[in-house]
Every structure is written in structure tokens, then in C-alpha cells.
Amino acid sequence: xxxxxxxGVWEPDSISALGKQFQSAFGIxxxxxxxxMKCRIVNVGDSSSRWFSFKCSKATFDxxxxxxxxxxxxxxxxxxxxxxKGPIDLIEPYQRNVNAPTWWPEVRNVQFEQFFYSLxxxxxxxxxxxxxxxxxxNKVYAHSSVWR
Numbered sequence: 001x002x003x004x005x006x007x008g009v010w011e012p013d014s015i016s017a018l019g020k021q022f023q024s025a026f027g028i029x030x031x032x033x034x035x036x037m038k039c040r041i042v043n044v045g046d047s048s049s050r051w052f053s054f055k056c057s058k059a060t061f062d063x064x065x066x067x068x069x070x071x072x073x074x075x076x077x078x079x080x081x082x083x084x085k086g087p088i089d090l091i092e093p094y095q096r097n098v099n100a101p102t103w104w105p106e107v108r109n110v111q112f113e114q115f116f117y118s119l120x121x122x123x124x125x126x127x128x129x130x131x132x133x134x135x136x137x138n139k140v141y142a143h144s145s146v147w148r
Contacts, residue, residue, distance in 0.1 A: 022037065037053070040100075052140070070118065078108075104141070126146070127147060
């Protein structure tokens with residue numbers, strides 16, 4: 001029997017590589033006030049996931065989420081599950097992904113008030129992208145996943 005697969009893990013650490021990943025994710029170069037950036041990309045079969053953390057100003061965060069992200073108040077995420085919460089059912093932000101980096105927090109422990117998300121439904125591709133801003137330290141946590 002032959003078993004084969006494709007995949008890989010990459011954690012860019014150069015300013016140039018991190019900038020390229022930021023540009024790919026957000027459509028802009030990292031603004032000057034973005035600092036302490038970390039990124040991890042994991043590809044498994046026909047799916048790809050990317051995690052980011054970085055610090056930035058509230059103005060920069062607002063600029064990022066004003067690029068087509070929808071918003072859900074945290075109280076909706078934290079409410080007991082009594083049925084569908086709509087599109088965010090697909091995302092399951094409080095579930096820990098086995099491929100998440102060690103620096104990625106339990107999202108339920110992050111001090112955020114709003115959950116920003118975007119669903120990707122292109123021809124032959126599905127996915128999501130979400131961001132939260134930790135109000136205690138201006139750290140952004142962003143995660144995206146795409147599958148074909």
C-alpha cells in the first residue's frame with residue numbers, strides 16, 4: 001500500500017516574509033504602527049490555514065476591518081448554544097485547531113468586544129477569515145482557513 005500526502009508548515013520570521021504574508025492576507029503592506037508580528041501557515045491536502053498576531057493602533061485595526069468584514073458582538077459568541085448563530089457556525093472561533101501555533105491564545109480568553117469575520121465562497125473554494133482586537137494590549141489575533 002502506498003500512502004502519500006502534501007502539506008507543510010511555515011513560520012516566516014524575516015520582516016520581508018512577514019510583510020508579504022500581511023499583504024497577502026490584508027491587501028496592504030503592514031502600516032508603520034504594526035509591531036511584534038508573528039505568522040504561521042499550515043497546508044494540509046487541499047486546505048490552508050494562516051494565523052497572525054501583531055500589535056497596532058485602534059485606527060489601523062479599524063482600517064483593516066473596514067475592508068469587508070462583518071461583525072458579531074462577543075455576547076453572541078458567549079451566549080449558550082440554542083441553535084444556529086448564523087455564518088459564524090462555520091468558523092467555530094472557540095475551538096482550538098490542532099495546527100495552531102503555540103503562541104496562539106484560546107480565543108475565548110482574549111479580551112475583545114467584537115468579532116470581525118469574512119466568509120470566502122469563490123468558485124471551487126470556501127473559507128473564512130476572522131480578527132479580534134485584545135483591548136488590554138492592542139494585540140490583534142487573526143486566523144484564516146481556505147479549502148477546495
